[in-house]
Amino acid sequence: MSFETLGLAPFLLRALAEQGYETPTPIQEQAIPLALAGRDLMAGAQTGTGKTAAFGLPLLQHLGTHPQAVTRGPRRPRALVLTPTRELATQVHESLRDYSKYLRIPSATIYGGVGMGPQLDTLRRGVDLVIACPGRLIDHLERRSVDLSGIEVLVLDEADRMLDMGFLPSIKRILAKLPKQNRQTLLFSATFDDNIKLLAREFMHDPLEIQATPKNTVHENITHRVHPVDSARKRDLLLHLLAEDSREQTLVFAKTKHGSDKLALFLEKAGIQTAAIHGNKSQSQRLRALRDFKAGKVTVLVATDIAARGIDIDQLPKVINFDLPMVAEDYVHRIGRTGRNGSTGQAVSLVSQEDAKLLRAIVRLLDRDLEIKDVPGFVPQTPIRWGNSAPGRADLPGGERPPRRHDRRPHGEAPRRAHAGPRQHGAPRPGGSGNGRRAGGGGAGGQRSSQPRRAD
Structure with missing residues (x-):
């Protein structure tokens, strides 16, 4: 058509x-x-x-x-x-x-x-x-x-x-x-x-x-990844991930206005061009931050949920949830800013023990598996207690907990997955095969596909 x-x-x-x-x-x-x-x-x-x-x-x-x-x-x-x-x-x-x-x-x-x-x-x-x-x-x-x-x-x-x-x-x-x-x-x-x-x-x-789409669905060309981390080391892990490609434009979500400013200042001091946008910023400051981000003058934009409404950037390759949203539905709004117009996108979440309950709500809302992958050097001191009935239940029978630290899989083996919970035997996951759809981490973020451009 x-x-x-x-x-x-x-x-x-x-x-x-x-x-x-x-x-x-x-x-x-x-x-x-x-x-x-x-x-x-x-x-x-x-x-x-x-x-x-x-x-x-x-x-x-x-x-x-x-x-x-x-x-x-x-x-x-x-x-x-x-x-x-x-x-x-x-x-x-x-x-x-x-x-x-x-x-x-x-x-x-x-x-x-x-x-x-x-x-x-x-x-x-x-x-x-x-x-x-x-x-x-x-x-x-x-x-x-x-x-x-x-x-x-x-x-x-x-x-x-x-x-x-x-x-x-x-x-x-x-x-x-x-x-x-x-x-x-x-x-x-x-x-x-x-x-x-x-x-x-x-x-x-x-x-x-x-x-247009079923309630709380997300684009199929967005990959989802969860990195477990101690809350005290979240900022260092974020800096580590951003430093892997300092030129890649990334939208980072924080929970509070004050937290957004502190995080943006931390990244700036580390040498990453960063701007923050939230309700306490003046309109001219917010417009300037958006303009600089769209133009590539800053590579990281730290935002709260409300301030991020209306951010529309073509081919934004990555969204990072530094703080998980308190309301699971907001996860869909957040990651909807990547993977647009035929591009692939990545949605990365930094999850500590305090966030485990929020992650379970997100996974159940989406009804899909999310990849859980440890980052070498940032593995939590104490294994996160995901709970006994998904998500975080590794691919183990009977809803066993993920292996403790000394039993963790060697780096490079297949990652764990946060599960969407029990479903009827043989029922396929939405958008995938009967074996369950899983968001892999190998997407080439931000690359255009051959599909024609679409109106906003």
């Missing part, structure tokens, strides 16, 4: 072709024709599946082919995209600007952490499209500097993350300002929990539900 078969207008097809986009992703194949037909959609899509184009192309086609009704007063926005973070708002705006190369679509990005002045000036001049974070948009509504009564298309991007961040009251306040009739709503979310479905019932009209 090609973009030409989806019903897109020539001005969009021309822009896509010039950017090298040839083949739509599964979520684009499903969402674009339905959105062009005017249907409300609840779309299940992970980060990296091309969801921005899935909602952005129909939105732009609507704005480009349906003239705005003549009204008195200043120009009112016709389309609104709500995103959870500043970085994602900026990324969406850049993508839509590229897709609308042959259209004149005045637009504005609205988010906190920067002065109100430039945003006020842009809104006064009049825009068709607003990409906004809920908090700052509420500020503009209270100032009466934006009028949402003319919104024809509403997009909620990463709706699950907005609810996780506590934006539900703000979203409801914003929805109360939108027209109830003649409005199309497109909701994109990695998961559809009860809160998402309840919100959809309140403000959407007979929505169709589509799913």
Whole structure:
């Protein structure tokens, strides 16, 4: 299938072709024709599946082919995209600007952490499209500097993350300002929990539900590896792994803002070009860090979960979990930043005894084996107690624990695997054979495949 078969207008097809986009992703194949037909959609899509184009192309086609009704007063926005973070708002705006190369679509990005002045000036001049974070948009509504009564298309991007961040009251306040009739709503979310479905019932009209990939799945071209290590030696192990190829771009996840800064300073002192990005950084600092990382001026970006939303880097070869996420689903969001657009990617996790419970939750969520591999010189002083019922149960009968230190396999033999738990006899693992799929460690991270480029 090609973009030409989806019903897109020539001005969009021309822009896509010039950017090298040839083949739509599964979520684009499903969402674009339905959105062009005017249907409300609840779309299940992970980060990296091309969801921005899935909602952005129909939105732009609507704005480009349906003239705005003549009204008195200043120009009112016709389309609104709500995103959870500043970085994602900026990324969406850049993508839509590229897709609308042959259209004149005045637009504005609205988010906190920067002065109100430039945003006020842009809104006064009049825009068709607003990409906004809920908090700052509420500020503009209270100032009466934006009028949402003319919104024809509403997009909620990463709706699950907005609810996780506590934006539900703000979203409801914003929805109360939108027209109830003649409005199309497109909701994109990695998961559809009860809160998402309840919100959809309140403000959407007979929505169709589509799913690009099963819940909590990850790209098949991402390899997963776990390195056991004592917590006190995590930083040294991270430095060891990064030093193996100091030119390889790597996104490192830390648990806290303070921890991100300390880790970035440690790596900088060791001679690795590093930047940190988290909620305490100013918007200009965050944008500069992202810009330098994308340009290759820094090779390591240390980030917290929330700040990493919207990081979109083509061919990012490796993600390292210095700290495992407290919520297993966030593992999927984290590693979704590698292995994009046909590239291979690596997801590496540094796991201490304190992290064993978190790793078990991740493995059970993914329902797949993760490779466990000791790094010579960093083997934990005390073997990690993975538990008796997967994960960390080595390939041994009866759920035995991995061998203690003096019994460990010599370096170079087949690594252990963290298991996804018991399953019915003979049932194949998702995406693999009946013997179980295992994420091997031999991928050539970041190399492009022969597949054509896909729209974000």
